[in-house]
Amino acid sequence: MSLVLENLQLTLAGRALFAPLTLTVEPGCVATVMGPSGVGKSTLLDAIAGHLAPAFSMTGRIALDGRDLALIPPEARRIGLVFQDAVLFPHLSVGDNLAFGLASSVKGRDARRGAVERALAQAGLAGLYGRDPASLSGGQRSRAALMRTLLAAPAALLLDEPFSKLDTGLRDEIRAFTFANVRERAVPALMVTHDPADAEAAAGQTIGLTSIGETP
Amino acid sequence: MTAAGDGRALRAAAFAVLALGVIGPIAAGLAQTARAAFGLMPAIGAAQAGLGPWRTLFGLPGFATSVQLTLLTGLGATVLSLAIAFALTASLHARLAGTAAARALTPFLAIPHAALAIGLAFVLAPSGWIVRFVAPLLGLDRPPDLALVGDPWGIALILGLVIKEVPFLVLVTLSALTQFPVRQHLAAGQSLGYGRAAVWLKVLAPQLWPLIRLPLMVVLAYALSTVEMGLILGPSNPPVLAVLLTRLFFDANTALLLPASAGALLQAGLAVGAFALVWSAERALRRVGLWWLRRGGRGTAAEPPLRVLAAGGLVLFAIGALALVALFAWSLAWRWPWPAVLPESWSLKAWTGAGPGLGRAFLRTLVLALVTTSLALALAIAWLEGEDRGRRGRAGWAEALIFLPLLVPQIAFLYGLNVLFLRLGLSGGLGAVIWAQALFVFPYVMIALSDPWRALDPRLPRAAASLGAGPWRRLVAVKLPVLLAPILTAAAIGMAVSVAQYLPTLFMGAGRIATLTTEAVTLSSASDRRVTGVYATLQAGVPLASYAAAFLIPALVHRNRRALRGADA
Numbered sequence: 001m002s003l004v005l006e007n008l009q010l011t012l013a014g015r016a017l018f019a020p021l022t023l024t025v026e027p028g029c030v031a032t033v034m035g036p037s038g039v040g041k042s043t044l045l046d047a048i049a050g051h052l053a054p055a056f057s058m059t060g061r062i063a064l065d066g067r068d069l070a071l072i073p074p075e076a077r078r079i080g081l082v083f084q085d086a087v088l089f090p091h092l093s094v095g096d097n098l099a100f101g102l103a104s105s106v107k108g109r110d111a112r113r114g115a116v117e118r119a120l121a122q123a124g125l126a127g128l129y130g131r132d133p134a135s136l137s138g139g140q141r142s143r144a145a146l147m148r149t150l151l152a153a154p155a156a157l158l159l160d161e162p163f164s165k166l167d168t169g170l171r172d173e174i175r176a177f178t179f180a181n182v183r184e185r186a187v188p189a190l191m192v193t194h195d196p197a198d199a200e201a202a203a204g205q206t207i208g209l210t211s212i213g214e215t216p
Numbered sequence: 217m218t219a220a221g222d223g224r225a226l227r228a229a230a231f232a233v234l235a236l237g238v239i240g241p242i243a244a245g246l247a248q249t250a251r252a253a254f255g256l257m258p259a260i261g262a263a264q265a266g267l268g269p270w271r272t273l274f275g276l277p278g279f280a281t282s283v284q285l286t287l288l289t290g291l292g293a294t295v296l297s298l299a300i301a302f303a304l305t306a307s308l309h310a311r312l313a314g315t316a317a318a319r320a321l322t323p324f325l326a327i328p329h330a331a332l333a334i335g336l337a338f339v340l341a342p343s344g345w346i347v348r349f350v351a352p353l354l355g356l357d358r359p360p361d362l363a364l365v366g367d368p369w370g371i372a373l374i375l376g377l378v379i380k381e382v383p384f385l386v387l388v389t390l391s392a393l394t395q396f397p398v399r400q401h402l403a404a405g406q407s408l409g410y411g412r413a414a415v416w417l418k419v420l421a422p423q424l425w426p427l428i429r430l431p432l433m434v435v436l437a438y439a440l441s442t443v444e445m446g447l448i449l450g451p452s453n454p455p456v457l458a459v460l461l462t463r464l465f466f467d468a469n470t471a472l473l474l475p476a477s478a479g480a481l482l483q484a485g486l487a488v489g490a491f492a493l494v495w496s497a498e499r500a501l502r503r504v505g506l507w508w509l510r511r512g513g514r515g516t517a518a519e520p521p522l523r524v525l526a527a528g529g530l531v532l533f534a535i536g537a538l539a540l541v542a543l544f545a546w547s548l549a550w551r552w553p554w555p556a557v558l559p560e561s562w563s564l565k566a567w568t569g570a571g572p573g574l575g576r577a578f579l580r581t582l583v584l585a586l587v588t589t590s591l592a593l594a595l596a597i598a599w600l601e602g603e604d605r606g607r608r609g610r611a612g613w614a615e616a617l618i619f620l621p622l623l624v625p626q627i628a629f630l631y632g633l634n635v636l637f638l639r640l641g642l643s644g645g646l647g648a649v650i651w652a653q654a655l656f657v658f659p660y661v662m663i664a665l666s667d668p669w670r671a672l673d674p675r676l677p678r679a680a681a682s683l684g685a686g687p688w689r690r691l692v693a694v695k696l697p698v699l700l701a702p703i704l705t706a707a708a709i710g711m712a713v714s715v716a717q718y719l720p721t722l723f724m725g726a727g728r729i730a731t732l733t734t735e736a737v738t739l740s741s742a743s744d745r746r747v748t749g750v751y752a753t754l755q756a757g758v759p760l761a762s763y764a765a766a767f768l769i770p771a772l773v774h775r776n777r778r779a780l781r782g783a784d785a
Binding site: 049081090 | 681684
């Protein structure tokens with residue numbers, strides 16, 4: 001179960017954003033993509049997750065576990081997204097957010113409720129099932145969002161500057177929590193970040209994206 | 217099926233409904249009107265093409281005055297509404313948050329034109345509230361013999377139109393203002409020595425104009441062709457063109473249908489001419505404006521007129537509010553002799569004694585409003601979701617298509633359409649009325665829902681997709697619940713528009729579908745203010761209750777969801 005990018009290149013109005021990218025992320029590893037703002041890091045994640053805006057075009061290949069993702073709609077790609085600010089559904093309680101994510105292969109009311117409660121406890125959110133997500137602290141929200149993503153049993157994870165909005169102290173804790181979960185579940189993860197400390201903690205490959213056509 | 221393919225299908229379906237349900241019928245109705253205008257109407261045995269109908273129309277007594285009056289009231293009310301709306305926005309923008317303004321203006325948006333007009337007549341008439349207030353001061357012992365409502369110059373009509381349209385334009389302007397940094401522009405202009413009013417006129421107005429042009433055209437088209445307001449507030453002999461035409465259409469002498477159709481075509485021509493006038497005024501003003509701008513005057517003289525206009529706007533709001541209270545007061549009054557400011561005795565008899573007609577009209581109004589609003593809402597959601605799935609914005613022609621029913625004067629195509637429906641055996645039924653109302657409900661629902669729909673955080677559906685939720689689950693489980701407040705607001709607007717429809721109900725119902733609005737308009741010319749007050753109060757009550765529900769339901773459902781509170785308009 002590895003995430004493979006082969007000669008991946010994105011173009012906007014005929015102009016390539018970065019040099020062709022080739023990368024293999026093994027299960028349980030976190031690869032880091034760094035680069036200046038505007039180089040197309042977020043667009044890269046959009047392409048992998050299947051949300052590439054129509055103005056962009058893509059060449060090269062994205063494969064997950066040997067399966068080419070090009071024609072697969074986002075919801076069938078089994079790629080979990082973790083955003084900068086958690087993006088919990090504002091109309092659902094914390095627990096129902098997790099229940100939304102929980103794979104439908106878990107059947108039965110009690111089994112599903114139990115799975116959500118266990119995930120909440122694991123994320124240090126025990127007893128917060130009915131809470132309004134807007135009332136959580138930043139760290140709690142990050143953990144809830146990660147748990148929601150993991151409950152969907154993704155085959156790969158994309159982390160879009162996941163820690164940049166957290167305070168320094170909290171950042172270490174959430175980072176450790178996230179990476180531990182990636183390792184434990186043995187999914188490949190691709191992280192986009194500005195922070196060299198993130199890359200260091202990820203302890204995986206680091207790729208620097210540079211825009212082409214301009215010399216620094 | 218892929219989301220993009222799905223989106224194409226949804227868009228195609230919404231477009232097909234719109235093309236078959238909106239453009240086709242409007243075009244067919246216009247064509248039918250045009251045929252009749254040139255003498256062809258087989259249903260009444262008219263088979264001789266020619267200019268006869270036009271000659272008859274031009275020969276009608278007072279016809280020229282009618283046209284003059286129509287232009288004067290329509291253009292006058294529109295220009296005045298725009299000026300007052302602009303002055304109010306400029307004066308109050310700093311103090312007025314968007315949502316607070318929306319809430320304050322809601323009653324004026326909600327109440328149907330007819331109810332406001334009836335209330336205004338109660339307030340402005342010689343025997344009305346304002347004269348009653350001043351009677352002791354002026355020493356009057358009987359109502360003055362003045363035509364304060366239905367005056368030959370159409371002043372009361374202009375007043376009514378302005379009171380109804382200014383709140384709409386203020387809201388449109390406020391929402392347009394969110395698209396550029398007003399504060400910075402004001403600060404930059406003022407630091408260069410320009411007065412506040414001068415910055416609004418020289419810097420902000422030119423940027424605002426393209427964003428409010430289309431809504432202003434809607435106001436203009438309405439003001440030129442209103443029947444119910446013209447009937448209640450306008451002069452009666454000769455009346456404004458639309459009222460004259462409605463009389464002709466319903467005359468016992470069916471031969472008059474031909475000149476009426478010619479007049480309906482003329483009404484459409486007046487609207488087109490007025491749009492052309494706005495267009496050329498825009499070009500002229502651009503030149504004059506640039507000349508004025510380049511002279512570099514700091515425009516300190518602009519401040520007082522702006523203030524006067526804004527103050528005038530506030531006075532009009534007060535009169536409008538008084539009109540609403542007057543409706544309610546009259547419906548509960550029993551003995552109310554002139555010049556008493558309040559009734560001598562109160563009673564519920566007007567309500568209880570109204571008979572089963574009131575209940576039937578109320579029920580029918582409610583059913584029509586609920587059905588048309590549901591249809592319009594479903595179509596709007598299908599359209600917007602189709603745009604999302606196709607990941608594309610709205611083409612200019614599509615936007616124009618949505619506005620089309622609001623820009624073509626109703627009278628120009630509704631009767632022609634009625635003739636067509638008659639031939640198909642569809643006329644006079646509830647179905648025809650539902651369709652005709654939906655024609656005008658859909659654009660408003662669409663306009664109200666589009667901005668909040670596009671403002672939805674795109675990461676929410678993305679997050680849902682990454683959790684395995686397909687397009688339908690994303691729509692039903694994420695988008696619709698998060699958008700509950702704007703959806704209900706759009707629904708309330710739809711209810712208000714449906715309840716307010718007079719001409720479509722009258723024409724497509726062949727005069728047989730009695731709603732609160734048709735009854736209230738009919739009663740407004742009768743003598744008993746108490747009964748009229750009952751109908752008009754109830755007519756205003758349905759949309760007001762809808763708005764209240766649109767405000768309360770999300771507050772209740774989301775009482776525990778901080779991120780969704782305060783997001784409602």
